[in-house]
Amino acid sequence: MPGWIEIIIRSVVFLIALFALSKGLGKKKLSHLTAFQYMLTIVIGGIVALSVVNPAAPVAYGLIALAIWFLIPFAAEFIALKSKRFRDVTKGKGTVLIQNGKIMEDNLKKERITTDDLLGQLRNNNVFTAADVEFAVMEANGDVNVLPKKENQPVTPKMLGTKVSPSKEPQTVIMDGKMLLEPLANASLNTKWLETELEKMNVSIENVFLGQVDSDGQLTVDLFDDKLTVPSPTEKPLLLATMKKCQADLEMFALETENEEAKALYQKNSERLQQAIDKLTPYVN
Template sequence: MPEWIHIVLRSLAAVAIIFLLTRILGKKQISELNFFEYIAGITLGSLAGFISTELESHFMHGVTSILIWFLIPYLFEFFTLKSKRLRSWVEGDGTVFIKEGKVLEENMKKERYSTDELLEQLRKKNVFNVADVEFAVLEATGELSVLLKKENQPLTPKHLGIKIGPEQETQTVIMDGSIMDEPLATRGLSREWLQTELEKIGVTIENVFIGQVDTYAQLYVDVYDDMLQLPQASQNELLLATLKKCEADLALYGLATGQETMKRMYGELSKKTAQIVESVTPLLQR
């Protein structure tokens, strides 16, 4: 058998073995690696390359070596889940760089971290002023976690006292001109509803590149023809305008009537409608 066929077969076997072992080790092995996982990953790749091309070496010897390097991080990962001390020794602990707005230079020296590197990592977090930072820690994975001071944190509905309903995952209901039935069912919608929404904006399913439904059952559509301008969904705006009109009408009826009882009733209804409008406005103005 020609040598190149041997290399092909050995390479395919090595790829299959590495793929299987990586799947067993889990997603952590291919995301944020600690020191030990980094070393194990490099070694496993080197061994796979070695047994693929070194025809004079015994293939099973290389497989045995790969299995050993697989078992070591696998067992360490199992035991570190049980022991905080072992986890700290293997994975390391985070190092505080900024505390209460003060840069801790000694901690940076221990990690051999320069000021330029700190500023670079802050910029990656969209922080360009060190004075805006309350707390920053270098995680064991090498990523810098940053907490801004209260006055520099972005406003949220909670800060404004606005209650927001729970968000649901956006579902992709059309992909490449085909309807995705499972996401539709997940959102409790039907093909008939989808067809009706598409008719409102004047497109067919075959012309849709991607279609998504958000928490509030609003359909977003992107078509293949980038020059085609689609009308924006306006159901929310119409509902909000109708509620505001009801509020104004009730207030007007209260001013127009001459009966005190009716005037008070219309006034109370107008106030209640205004409260409803205020509560649903953040949901409808999206």
């Protein structure tokens, strides 16, 4: 067999083996690998390279070596799930870099982090002054997570005592000009509804690059042609405006009528509608 054909066959075999190994080891970004896992990827890459380009090495030997280097970390991951102590040894623990607003210089030296490195990590977390940090920790994978001081944290609706509408995962119902039936069913909608919404926008489904439905049932689309614009959804603002108009009409009727019974009825319903508007406003804005 010609050498180049053998290399092609070996490459395909080991590519399939590597794919199977990567699926077995789980999903993890390269930046989140521990030192042991990083070493593992280097060794596996070396085994594959030697087994592919060295015709004298039997393919079976290379696959056996890959299996061994897969089973050992797989067993280590399994034990780590069961044992906190073993997990601390193999994966490491987080290191506190800032606590109660004070930089822990000894921990910086321990992790070989310079002041510039620390400031750079803070900037990655949108913090530009170390004094604004309440707590910062370097995780085992090298990431630095930062908790700003209370007065420097972003204001949330909860802090303001404001109610907001709960939101769910948006459903992608159109992709590359094709309707996706399963996400549409997950949103408790049907194809007829989607066709009607597209007709309101004067858009055909073939021209839609991406279409999504939010938790309020509003459809937003992005077209293949970037020069075309689609009006924003108006259902919620229109609903609120209609309710406000009805409330204003009830107040006007109460002022215009001379019948005391009708006046009281109009006024009562106007107040009820105003209460409904106050409760609904956070959900439609």
